[in-house]
Amino acid sequence: MTDKKPGFFKRLFGGETPVQPPAPPETLPAEAPVPDPVAPTPVPPPDLVPEPEPVPLPGPPETTPDYIEDIEEQAAAPTQPLADPTIFVPLDPSTVVEVPADQPRQGWFTRLASGLKRSSDQLTGSITSVFTKRKLDAATLDELEDVLIQADLGIETAMAITETLRRDRFDRDVTGEDVRAVLAAEVEKVLGPVARPLVIDPAQKPFIILMIGVNGSGKTTTIGKLAQKLGAEGKSVMLAAGDTFRAAAIEQLQIWGQRTNAPVISRPAGADASGLAFDAVTQAKAEGRDILIIDTAGRLQNRDELMNELEKIIRVIKKVDPSAPHATLLTLDATTGQNALKQVEIFGQRAGVTGLVMTKLDGTARGGILVAIARKFGLPVHFIGVGESVGDLEPFTAADFARAIAGGE
Numbered sequence: 001m002t003d004k005k006p007g008f009f010k011r012l013f014g015g016e017t018p019v020q021p022p023a024p025p026e027t028l029p030a031e032a033p034v035p036d037p038v039a040p041t042p043v044p045p046p047d048l049v050p051e052p053e054p055v056p057l058p059g060p061p062e063t064t065p066d067y068i069e070d071i072e073e074q075a076a077a078p079t080q081p082l083a084d085p086t087i088f089v090p091l092d093p094s095t096v097v098e099v100p101a102d103q104p105r106q107g108w109f110t111r112l113a114s115g116l117k118r119s120s121d122q123l124t125g126s127i128t129s130v131f132t133k134r135k136l137d138a139a140t141l142d143e144l145e146d147v148l149i150q151a152d153l154g155i156e157t158a159m160a161i162t163e164t165l166r167r168d169r170f171d172r173d174v175t176g177e178d179v180r181a182v183l184a185a186e187v188e189k190v191l192g193p194v195a196r197p198l199v200i201d202p203a204q205k206p207f208i209i210l211m212i213g214v215n216g217s218g219k220t221t222t223i224g225k226l227a228q229k230l231g232a233e234g235k236s237v238m239l240a241a242g243d244t245f246r247a248a249a250i251e252q253l254q255i256w257g258q259r260t261n262a263p264v265i266s267r268p269a270g271a272d273a274s275g276l277a278f279d280a281v282t283q284a285k286a287e288g289r290d291i292l293i294i295d296t297a298g299r300l301q302n303r304d305e306l307m308n309e310l311e312k313i314i315r316v317i318k319k320v321d322p323s324a325p326h327a328t329l330l331t332l333d334a335t336t337g338q339n340a341l342k343q344v345e346i347f348g349q350r351a352g353v354t355g356l357v358m359t360k361l362d363g364t365a366r367g368g369i370l371v372a373i374a375r376k377f378g379l380p381v382h383f384i385g386v387g388e389s390v391g392d393l394e395p396f397t398a399a400d401f402a403r404a405i406a407g408g409e
Contacts, residue, residue, distance in 0.1 A: 108394050113404040115386025119367035123151045124407040127183070128176040136174045141166055144179065151365075152337055153187075154372030161186045184406035190371050191398035196380040198355060198395075200230070201326060206238070206284040206292040208317065208324040212310060212351055213331035214343060215298030218359035218385065220249055222331050223293050224256030225385075225393040231260050235290040240280035241266040242313070243297040244273045253295055273297065273309065274316040281320040294325070301346035310351055329382065331357045332373070335364040344377050358396075359385040367405055 113120070126147040130140060141162045148158035164182050165174065200207045209226070211219045220243065227237045239262050243249035247269040257264035265280040277294055284292040296313065299306035317324045330353045332340045347353050356379050361367045374381065384401070385393040 108391075109400050109404070111392060112384075112386055112394075112400055113408075115362035115392070116367050116401075116404045118363075118365040119151070119361070120405050120407045122365040123147070123183075123368065123405065124176065124180060126151070127179050131174055131176045131179055135171055136165060136169050137171065148183075148368075151368040152372060153368040154375055156375055157186060157190060157371050180406045180408075184402045184408060187371055187405060188398045188402035190375050191381070191396075191401060194374045194378060194381045195396045195398040195401075196355075196382065198327060198329075198382040200235070200291060202290075204323060204326050206281075206289040207326050208281060208284075208321065209291065209293045209327045209329060210296065210314070210317070210325035210351075211293065211329055211331060212296050212347060212353070213298060214300055214333070214336075217298065217331040217333040218357075219243075219298065219331045220252050220256070220295055221388070222329075222357055222359060222383070222385065222393065223253065223295055224260065225390050226293060226383075227256060227260040227262045228390045229393075230291055231262060236288075237262040237291045237293065238280070238284045238287070238289045239264045240276060240292060240294040242273050242276055242280075242295045244269060244271045244276060245297045249295065249297075274313045277313050278316045278320060281317055281324065285320065301343050307346070307350045314351060328352055328354050329357050330355075331359055334358055334361045334367055334369060337364075337366040337369055338372075340369050341373060341376065344373055344379065348377065348379070353379060355380040355382045357381075357383045357385070357393075359393075362386040362392075370401070 130143050130147060145158045145162045148161060149155055161182055211223055213219050223239060227239060230237050239253055239257055241250040241253045241264055244267060250266050250269060254264050265283060267276050280292060280294060328351055330347050358370050361384055381396045383393050384396050
């Protein structure tokens with residue numbers, strides 16, 4: 001007789017020994033715990049659990065690379081091209097969108113007036129509320145002075161405007177239009193001496209421009225716009241991604257390099273900024289570039305260690321070219337208002353600012369701060385920006401600015 005093939009149960013568990021099924025739930029006591037063959041790991045009381053170690057945030061490198069420590073010896077050596085510079089390859093010129101170098105003047109004023117609309121609307125609206133065809137008396141002048149100071153024009157400018165009105169129109173009927181005309185004339189008088197273009201000295205080759213400023217002031221974007229304008233003038237431009245703390249800043253400058261066909265010297269995020277500046281100047285000299293624009297990391301003016309690092313970058317640049325940087329441009333965010341005065345003061349003392357670029361005038365009602373800065377420091381204002389496109393950064397003209405902020409057409 002043929003043995004019967006074992007059933008599935010026997011094949012599954014093996015042998016002839018039956019496996020006892022677990023007891024039905026109803027046979028267990030309601031409160032009986034389910035046995036666990038593995039002993040639980042004792043859990044320490046919460047107060048004995050060690051606190052997790054904090055993870056330090058990335059910051060500037062603690063040590064300086066060896067080739068920077070002996071920078072004097074390197075600078076004294078003959079200038080040679082870098083063996084393997086990290087240069088972002090520009091796009092094909094056919095893919096680059098060309099922007100006209102010269103915008104129509106009326107077009108620029110329209111954009112400027114539109115960008116300053118928030119500033120001019122607040123200022124002229126306040127002036128109109130003070131002067132509604134009434135005689136000019138001491139109380140009215142005091143009220144006007146408060147309005148001008150609140151518009152960030154500065155105490156001295158406010159006093160100059162009220163004194164002009166006191167001298168010429170006191171105890172006479174005066175309208176808001178009369179006051180705006182005096183405002184525009186006084187603002188132009190203050191800004192006229194500082195409205196000076198950025199002059200590229202052809203004897204300095206490369207002409208080295210160092211861009212500095214606080215976080216978010218628009219340095220990298222300004223560099224890209226400048227590279228576009230200078231390249232359109234036929235100048236050979238090189239860019240250096242010196243904001244090595246932020247990978248996004250490096251990528252942003254590389255994109256501008258693509259758009260403007262300007263090579264970009266860059267290193268991985270976290271690299272030594274002064275070392276990159278040294279390499280960039282060396283490479284620009286070796287290639288005979290007309291202009292080198294160096295980006296830097298944003299830094300608050302009250303952070304002494306960051307300002308020390310900026311001073312180090314400048315010292316390293318001077319080891320390659322003692323006359324450099326030939327222009328140190330401070331970008332100012334107009335939305336910061338009165339804080340911009342302190343930025344100009346500290347950066348001027350620590351980095352030798354030679355000129356200003358005012359950005360984001362279209363995003364604030366505090367555009368009058370440029371007048372206060374010009375009166376106090378007298379630094380050249382080379383460019384102002386009222387938007388994101390290349391055409392929204394233009395050489396500064398006092399008459400246009402004064403007319404726009406006073407609400408002129």
